[in-house]
Amino acid sequence: MLVLLVSPAGAGAEDAPAAVPATPPSPEQPATPPGDKPAAAPAEQPAPPPGEQAAPSAGKPPAPQPDTPAPPAEKPAAATDKPADDTRESDTREAMCLMIESAARANDLPLEFFARVIWQESRFQADAVGPITRSGQRAQGIAQFMPGTANERGLLDPLDPVQALPKSAEFLSELRNQFGNLGLAAAAYNAGPRRIQDWLAGSGYMPQETRNYVSAITGSSVDDWAAAGRNGKMPARAPTTSCRELMALLKRAPNPFVAGLEQHITLSAAKVWGVQLAAGFSRDKALAMYARAIKRLSNVIGDQDPSLLGSRLRSRGSAMFYQVRIGADTRPEADGLCNRIRKAGGACFVLKNRA
Template sequence: MDSICLILESAAEANGLPLSFFARLIWQESRFRPHIVGPMTRRGHRAQGIAQFMPYTAEERGLLDPFDPVAALPKSAEFLAELRESFGNLGLAAAAYNAGPRRVRDWLSGKSSLPGETQRYVRAITGLSAEDWAAAGRSGKDGIAEKTSCATLAALLKEEPTMFMGELERRVREGAARPWGVQLSAGFSRQKVLASYAAIERRFRTELDGRDPMIIRSLLRSRGSSAFYQVRVGAETRVAATALCASLSKKGGACMVLRNSRGVTETP
């Protein structure tokens, strides 16, 4: 971790990026793991390495080995600095890093929406929404003035492995469940069940984009007073739920379609 921190600090300083912003972005991308490979996209590509460069982006940036953090982190910081210059602030730079510059430009011009995964990504890193950053434009300050060492920040991030999880908690529906649900995760530990769903959502970001999960809590008589948690994505009809489950199954996902009972959706 010490060597990763040194590279992060050096790359951030060389490109005028706040260390807090850069470290949080890389944490969201890879949890500082140099050899991680992302889920396959529709085009058949996978993001690679600690900075999660797509192969074509790595080639454009002159990055020969995305799995080498010594090379990848400076290229990542350089790219983010260029995106900040292009879009006017760090929040939109993060959005463009995640969704691609073209997608963000189309969103800003009203031609398309911004993926839900990107919106959560921006908030997890910056604490503000993509809409907040768009409104600020070039006149707004980066708003990320937190100063701390990389080692301290890494320790804090490990204690709260998931700013994403906090955002996921806020997205869990508090109201009554929809009539049907696609169950994606279940178990006796609420935290582990949510963490499992978070991983599933990242893997199937296209299929689950824009769909809020619900937590179903029940008591199993065979386990005494132990609560059993299930995470489902709601659907209005059985046909819609079956279609979603079939789409996930085709890509290697595991799911089941169940009718939801009223009054069992848990409040976060």
């Protein structure tokens, strides 16, 4: 049975932090339990609209100069006009869809499958760069090619989506032919073909990250896809959806990393000390913050499962404050882990868990 640890109202969620990073907290830095609030910055006066001067505080307005022609009246913007940022985003989405559709069609891949692979890899960000792997390299670009794989595939610039998307679709098509179906192709794209071969042969294991990856893309487990390869009964495919509709759906979909965390997170403090990596009043946002952190810190944290603690604070009434921590048996052990996280560019606090 999983139990969410809740501290009584007014009780501190933990002892004082052992150390606080010297640099100001970034948006990814874990929040400490609310209490002391920073002084509010003085309110700024809104700037006047472009082309206008601020009105004087008192007195009559200056008389118009007879030789100065009045400026032409500006045409009010139509209610349907879109902001420039929205227009640019729409244009980018349209261009991305055209490239994804073209690459999928050229390699006989279902559009939904290919678009979901790219979404899982980079959230459609052409300049995405992954965390440093054990080999000291990073996956790059919209399709997250490792340098060695990019070289093997003849991809000159992984950060150029015009080059990367066709190479990604081509690779997935070859993996489907090699392993027999799309689910195992996705698994091989994520974990590497050799690992999937070993797993199918019974001499290797399937990483949890890859299990989550395949489920998020296909809606079926990698075990179901392996069974389908043996009996020929393929899992049901998703209904046909346009790329634009799919992009909108994916952007509203739950964070897949959070969904993966839900499968192995401990809803209580399993150890005396904790290294806190994320916190907030929203459970999902705290988990999403942690998911982003471990993507960068996987080499430091390893496969340790986090704990999710909750406490109610008197100043916030019944609102629950969630904290995500990696457990440690001793204070020195927790300090050591936090120091390694900071050296790797992360942020953390060492805190004592409530029994």
